[in-house]
Amino acid sequence: MMKNKCNKIWSNLVHTHRLGNISKNELIDLAKEKNLVIESIIDVKYGVNFKIEAYLIYTQEGRALFPKCHSIEIHDIDDNREFWLDYENFWVEIDWFFPVYYSIGKLDELFKLVHIDRNLYNGVSSNRLQSDFEHALPMIYSISLMVQSISEKFENSKVLAQHIPLLKEAILSFYSGYAISATAALIPIVEDALKKILELEDIERSTTIDKVNTCIDLAIKKCTFRDALNVDWIPNEFEEKEFLKISNTRIFILETFRNWLLNSFYAPHEKYNKVSGFNRHHFAHGLSDVWQKPTNFFRMVGVLNQLLFIEALIDDESKINFFDFNLTDRTEALNNEINICMNLRLLKSQLLLSDQQNKLLPFNVTPTDDGWLARASILSKTMNDEIILVLKNSGWQCFDFSDPIKEGNYITVKASKNDSVIKIALLFSCATDNKIYKDLEENDYDYILYNGAFYKQDSYAYGITRAKVMPLNAWIIPEQH
Known part of the structure; x- marks a missing residue:
């Protein structure tokens, strides 16, 4: 009445x-x-x-x-509207949402580190912006934020607390090198969280899209009236979405999250074309592997924190404190465990590569790791320590260094001494495609060396007649060419 x-x-x-x-x-x-x-x-x-x-x-x-x-007569309302609408479009272009915990200024600082300028984004393609933004995700959702969110914030959640053991295991899996499995384990939590948030208000919705809209509408309504001194009535024009987005940052955050959920995460698979590949339908129905990117784990952490924010707004009895970060024994314990996982991952990688090289075994490729970074590191180190350094000590001047080349797993260098010039290629192993051997010979490489032991060299290097092919440890530095 x-x-x-x-x-x-x-x-x-x-x-x-x-x-x-x-x-x-x-x-x-x-x-x-x-x-x-x-x-x-x-x-x-x-x-x-x-x-x-x-x-x-x-x-x-x-x-x-x-x-x-009237709402449209508020001082500086037009300037505010222009800024917030442009900022909303910016989040659409980078395919994400305004994250809780951050101010606009702090986010701008992080964006600059990955060469994104919010004031100049209109001149950059969406694909370029989204690709650059991938590099910002580990900074926005840092280890520190993950640890404190899960160890402290989520424990006070009526919706997410039950998932804490899985969340911790997923984080440890991610930093142990199993990024895709970690992401896949967390995606189903989203729909469970949407359902349980509505249950706090005894509301049921049949479709996921209805759950998204109802959750966010309810959070906006509660937020609106709390910020309006908890009254029971305000004029309808002060409840309109377009006004609330520019007058209340928390509601702007909610609307950018809604937009991302509806137009990216839950977008129909046939219309989805974002760089991240983070689309629920591609994951749930096995339509493709476009979602299998390590950075999507950070996205998943961001989604769960955003859902926690919605719960805190909707639940009048919520004990979730968003902006009070305290280091406790629990946060320190989880942080230490993550550091141990990262150290063990490095040790495991080194042991595996050594074993594979010694026994000439193939690398077991996973969606997270095809082994290339480790192989590239070994190629670079071996080239520097066992070829270039030895050449220099023998009076050769090295030049025209290449970076490790993934297709073929090799690295090259040229060296000169007096009037002689030699070209050297270092393969990761003897078991390299014959085409690579032939390409190197056609490009006038004098030496094709390889790491590890002699293994079916006649077969892999079949047809090579001019270039000298041998294990690195059998190579003798020439005095002249």
């Missing part, structure tokens, strides 16, 4: 053009005409991104706010 009466009062103020100049007594009299008795009335200012002058009224039926102007 009170809402109907307040709507009638507001309509009268609008039509009689008295929003900015009605006195308290006149508002009390007008309310009486609409059968609403005002017991008390005070001047207030409320709002988040800017302050709105209003009358706060107290009645037996509840409290209400009567702003002293």
